[in-house]
Amino acid sequence: MKMFLTVFRNEIGRIFSLRPVFSVVVLAAAVYALFYPQPYLNEALRRVPIAVVDQDRTQTSRELARLVDATSDVAVARVLPDVPTAEREVYDRSIFGILLIPQHFERDLLHGRSSPIALYADASYFLMYQRMNGAVTAVSRTLGTNFEIARLVGLGVDPPVAAAVTDPMPFIPVPLFNPQGGYATYILPAAFVLILQQTLLIGVGLLGTLPGAQVIWTGTARRRVSDLAFESIATVAGKLLAYLAIHALIVATYLIGLPYLYGIPRLGSVATILAFAVPFTLAVGGLGLVVAATFRNPLAVQLVFAAIGLPFFFLAGFAWPAEVMPAPVRLLSQLLPSTLAIDGLVDVAQLGASLSDVHREFLGLWLLVAVYACIAVIIEFIRRRRAPLPVPG
Amino acid sequence: MQRRDRQQPGFPLVFWRELAWLRRRPLLLMLTVVVPLGLMLLLTAILSAGIATRLPIAVLDLDGSELSRSVIRAVDATPDTATVLHVAELSEGRHLIVARKIRGLLMLPRNLERDVFAGRRPEVVLFYNTQTFTVGNLVLRGVNSAIPTVAAGIRISLRTAEGQPVEEAQAAITPIPLQTHALFNSTLNYVHFLLAALLPAVLQTVVVTTMAYAVGIDVETRHRFAILRRLGGGLLPAMFGKMLPYTILFLSMLGIADFVLFKYLELPLRGDPAVLVIAGIVFVLACQFIGALLALLLRPVAAAVSIATLLTAPAFGFMGIGFPRLGMNAFAYGYGELLPGTWYLIARIDQTIRGTPLDLSWKPVLVLTGLVAVLISLTAIRVRIMRRSVPERAA
Secondary structure: OHHHHHHHHHHHHHHHHOHHHHHHHHHHHHHHHHHOOHHHOOOOOOOEEEEEEEOOOOHHHHHHHHHHHHOOOEEEEEEOOOHHHHHHHHHOOOOOEEEEEOOOHHHHHHOOOOOOEEEEEEOOOHHHHHHHHHHHHHHHHHHHHHHHHHHHHHOOOOHHHHHHHHOOOOEEEEEEOOOOOOHHHHHHHHHHHHHHHHHHHHHHHHHOOOOOOOOOOOOOOOOOHHHHHHHHHHHHHHHHHHHHHHHHHHHHHHHHHHHHHOOOOOOOOHHHHHHHHHHHHHHHHHHHHHHHHHHOOHHHHHHHHHOOHHHHHHHOOOOOOHHHOOHHHHHHHOOOHHHHHHHHHHHHHHHOOOOOOOHHHHHHHHHHHHHHHHHHHHHHHHHHHHOOOOOOO | OOOHHHOOOOHHHHHHHHHHHHHHOHHHHHHHHHHHHHHHHHHHHHHOOOOOOOEEEEEEEOOOOHHHHHHHHHHHHOOOEEEEEEOOOHHHHHHHHHOOOOOEEEEEOOOHHHHHHOOOOOOEEEEEEOOOHHHHHHHHHHHHHHHHHHHHHHHHHHHHHOOOOHHHHHHHHOOOOEEEEEEOOOOOOHHHHHHHHHHHHHHHHHHHHHHHHHHHHHHOOHHHHHHHHHHHOOHHHHHHHHHHHHHHHHHHHHHHHHHHHHHOOOOOOOOOHHHHHHHHHHHHHHHHHHHHHHHHHOOOHHHHHHHHHHHHOOHHHHOOOOOOHHHOOHHHHHHHHHOHHHHHHHHHHHHHHHOOOHHHOHHHHHHHHHHHHHHHHHHHHHHHHHHHHOOHHHO
């Protein structure tokens, strides 16, 4: 117990006294909290500029263009004479789509014929494509339905019957969670978990590789295996709890404070979120100890983990569905605390899941804690066996 | 190389010394070869499917009629979605969505068929999860394309029942059909959209941080800095001799990634390969000099590497692939403007999937070239200032 407390105190002291560690665990976490969310703070992509090529130049074609411009997703930025001119503007990125209204658009409509229009939408940026396609599809359907109803009514059909004939089985999509489809609401809860993992992982990796990471002895010079084992366990436990203590405030800020600050809806209870964060932090700390033993050089830890965040994010199966990843990749992803933690924490915080709903992730994280802590204990044990005897006094 | 001691100081001497370092220092070799290749391979494996198909959804069929079964069949037949199971009540479906066993729940109300043909307009509801953005949108797209198809069949049959000819009914039900053409990436393939952008983004972080380290260990002390300058026989040759081995290595990594993309993942190359290569060279140079400049400005090396990581690790979001720059606030837009990756990705998208005409292709390349020129000037100024602070005897 004495050993455990010594290690615990020593590790906390080192986190604050070693500048690189403090920078990564505390300062970097603070900077990322402000810096990372910037691109997404507007939540939605609005008024994607498109051009209209109106070859009809009638009241109805202008009405169609006006309705498209009135949607929040798309803005008619230009009216251009022909498609090749408009295509050049797309290549120039001044517009991202072309709405072509062919000649005789109005005449065909009035004659009861099918009167097609075409949208050429830039699909090199999927979100823009989706916005343009969604807005123009909705407008063409609404306008088309109005014409169809008007025609039927003109033929003497009752308006309610006409409405039923034009839309007999309305389709109502109901987005559960993040109903506005906000981009910040989508990406930030997951990204925050990943930032927590990255900063703590590098921080622990640095702690284990910077000077001062030497073995702490209880003072006795006995080298019995049982003593060594006991000391190793106490050391790893002391370190992990030190990380948990230091990280508690940061985790609470990232999982509760920041979402509140950025206006991200939270359905889950604070207690459940924090309960879930415990095994996550311990698992990352355990992995950090293994990382430190693997790399042994603080610069190597910093450099190797600098660019790894992006692959880790996609590995989590959040931005890209895990169902379609190759099996070995999915297996690998399960070894990272972030994969289970993003699933679990997003479910708890954003979807309002209870601990029993996410018990698979919760237990999985505890399993990772056990695995990484065991490896760390074994490494510590080997190190102690090889270490020279402490000089008494 | 063995007779380095007899070589004249100059660019080749520094160049060969750097290559010898790369051979002797496993960390440097790991950072320039193993890490970028490993990370790019991992990303490629993750996204290799390119298109997510047959996402599982569940059905709550309260009607059990011929019509409800045809709706289910239609939803199952779209490439996006697959109806994998039936649930008995809404709460069960919600539970499965939260547990990510299913990605959506389609609810077909009681008496659907009877009400449809009686003109009561019963609603078909899809519950889906927008918290997982991409997947939620794909599920919506799938169901949203299937239901109108079934509805169109009903509308035609309602009209033909009234004695309208089939062709006339078909034309009448969609007065304004919309033909959407997805320009440049017609299959909406995530490999060509996302992976092709992620690989240079990872490389950007690797290049900037590695250069901060590689230059950092040479300028950390005044003594080493002086040695480097003397070996180079001047500042400029020393600087370029130091940088060039890495330029070659990182360009090779980019080349390997592109080879895999073009050869195996069928990324189209519709533009000018020369422009793509030039853009790649200036991109790598710009990243290199950002790292070098950080190493010259910040000490110790660890601090330079930390700041390099801080600046580039979150950069992907700022480069406007997932969430376009058009929708960003002024700060994010401005920061994106300063990243070499933003401009390289524009050039890359132009020359690969877009096939932008040559006269419209130069802007990102010119911006990158300007960025490199500015960075080289800043580096030269910084090195000159440092030389003044080096004592004469060391030089």
